[in-house]
Amino acid sequence: MANYKNILIASDLGLETLDLLDKARLLATVDSKISLIHAIPPVGFTYSGISAYVPDMLRYEEIQKKIFDAKKEHVDEMVKYHKLHDVKWDIEYGKPSKVIRERAESTNCDLIILGSHGEKGLRALLGSTATGVLHDAPCDVLCVRLFGD
Numbered sequence: 001m002a003n004y005k006n007i008l009i010a011s012d013l014g015l016e017t018l019d020l021l022d023k024a025r026l027l028a029t030v031d032s033k034i035s036l037i038h039a040i041p042p043v044g045f046t047y048s049g050i051s052a053y054v055p056d057m058l059r060y061e062e063i064q065k066k067i068f069d070a071k072k073e074h075v076d077e078m079v080k081y082h083k084l085h086d087v088k089w090d091i092e093y094g095k096p097s098k099v100i101r102e103r104a105e106s107t108n109c110d111l112i113i114l115g116s117h118g119e120k121g122l123r124a125l126l127g128s129t130a131t132g133v134l135h136d137a138p139c140d141v142l143c144v145r146l147f148g149d
């Protein structure tokens with residue numbers, strides 16, 4: 001298998017992120033870079049199973065900002081608790097599969113690692129983020145089979 005130099009992990013910030021990180025470390029060499037991206041879908045797109053239409057733009061931005069701040073806090077806690085300081089974490093707004101593909105492209109990443117499904121996914125099926133990334137990825141993709149509960 002190739003020596004990957006620039007690995008991008010796509011994370012929904014669930015605990016499975018640690019499994020994805022383990023895989024990345026197995027495939028990385030000493031000079032490989034590992035980074036992680038989390039995308040916040042636009043409110044109204046669907047968020048954690050809730051779909052909401054927010055007509056007021058200011059209110060919309062306020063909600064998005066609150067979600068961003070909560071996610072950032074969660075990431076900081078995860079980094080601290082699991083001692084993940086060697087990994088670069090980023091949070092961006094947008095449809096997850098698009099954000100992941102674009103980030104992989106703009107950073108010349110040579111491997112994307114993601115889970116077979118997210119928190120809402122069925123065990124037997126690939127989720128929509130996984131499918132979207134696999135369809136149009138600019139590099140290799142490792143889709144890690146997650147078993148869940």
Ligand code: AMP
Pocket residue numbers: 010011012016037038039040041096100113114115116117118119120121126127128129130131146
């Ligand atoms: P899904 O296809 O949405 O069921 O999720 C499949 C995998 O895509 C997850 O296990 C994560 O690795 C990744 N993923 C899901 N949602 C996001 C997100 N919002 N940001 C980044 N990666 C995600």
